[in-house]
Amino acid sequence: MKTPVPDYLLEIRDLCSTGADGHLADYIPELAAVDPDRFAVAACTMDGVVYTAGDADAEFTIQSMSKPFAYALALRDRGIEAVLEKVAVEPSGDAFNQISLERISGRPRNPMINIGAITTHTLVGPVGATEDERDEALAAGLSSFAGRRLEVDAAVMNSELRTAFRNRAMANLVRASGIIEDDPDEAVRGYTRQCAYRVTVRDLAVMAVTLATGGINPVTRERVVSAPVARQVLAVMATCGMYDAAGDWMSTVGIPAKSGVSGGIFGALPGQVGLGVFSPRLDDHGHSVEGVRTFERLSRDLELHLM
Numbered sequence: 001m002k003t004p005v006p007d008y009l010l011e012i013r014d015l016c017s018t019g020a021d022g023h024l025a026d027y028i029p030e031l032a033a034v035d036p037d038r039f040a041v042a043a044c045t046m047d048g049v050v051y052t053a054g055d056a057d058a059e060f061t062i063q064s065m066s067k068p069f070a071y072a073l074a075l076r077d078r079g080i081e082a083v084l085e086k087v088a089v090e091p092s093g094d095a096f097n098q099i100s101l102e103r104i105s106g107r108p109r110n111p112m113i114n115i116g117a118i119t120t121h122t123l124v125g126p127v128g129a130t131e132d133e134r135d136e137a138l139a140a141g142l143s144s145f146a147g148r149r150l151e152v153d154a155a156v157m158n159s160e161l162r163t164a165f166r167n168r169a170m171a172n173l174v175r176a177s178g179i180i181e182d183d184p185d186e187a188v189r190g191y192t193r194q195c196a197y198r199v200t201v202r203d204l205a206v207m208a209v210t211l212a213t214g215g216i217n218p219v220t221r222e223r224v225v226s227a228p229v230a231r232q233v234l235a236v237m238a239t240c241g242m243y244d245a246a247g248d249w250m251s252t253v254g255i256p257a258k259s260g261v262s263g264g265i266f267g268a269l270p271g272q273v274g275l276g277v278f279s280p281r282l283d284d285h286g287h288s289v290e291g292v293r294t295f296e297r298l299s300r301d302l303e304l305h306l307m
């Protein structure tokens with residue numbers, strides 16, 4: 001269904017998609033093959049109206065933007081206390097692919113960095129779920145957030161699996177310390193699959209607003225997670241979602257958010273709006289250059305800063 005595109009979003013696209021700064025993620029070979037000039041932005045209101053501008057139907061893989069949703073599903077399936085026993089909620093101050101573990105407990109510092117997200121992945125679904133059951137729980141859960149059935153990009157998944165040496169090393173570390181109980185290869189396979197779901201900015205905006213409403217998808221009207229789960233996820237996005245740029249992001253943009261190396265960023269402003277941006281060139285933190293610029297602009301123009 002077509003939705004109106006306000007002139008404002010078109011203006012944002014023109015203002016924020018001008019430069020060629022940044023680089024494509026190349027440690028996942030398939031991601032280096034995308035058109036670097038794509039740009040799209042979407043906003044979803046609390047009553048489920050979606051506004052878009054740019055390549056709004058372009059699909060890209062969700063990558064690290066899957067992490068808050070997988071965290072939400074783990075919290076739903078295992079409860080907040082059980083998940084906290086395995087994964088902490090402190091900003092690491094490190095890049096997303098660092099081995100950031102708490103010294104005494106050995107827990108990954110938070111669920112937004114890779115080592116915490118691999119651990120969190122193993123907590124989706126009921127205790128004792130098989131790999132297939134967990135994959136299906138994730139597919140169903142992510143799809144409920146988006147309000148449509150999401151599909152995996154097998155080429156991106158396989159491309160990443162061929163080069164996932166760091167993630168395998170980290171899965172083995174948390175297995176060795178007993179933080180995860182699953183086979184580490186299975187955990188990395190499932191986590192990599194989780195990162196390979198295809199989304200559009202429209203999906204991101206709807207998924208984001210489903211957190212902003214406190215867990216109800218306003219398009220399908222389905223309650224996807226409880227309000228306390230949505231609050232926990234938003235809190236962790238606010239403090240850890242932008243990795244070692246989380247402090248800068250909170251002070252300049254002020255919206256709980258998460259980025260992915262495919263070039264997407266989504267933001268969820270509690271009680272107000274869900275936002276999604278896509279532009280593949282990345283800065284040194286692994287965030288979309290134009291995506292960051294767009295969020296800075298939206299936050300300023302629309303006075304979206306939380307503080």
Ligand code: DON
Nearest residue numbers: 063064096195259260261286
């Ligand atoms: O595990 C990885 O390295 C990728 N599948 C996801 C990393 C990512 O998106 C980092 N975020 N900006």
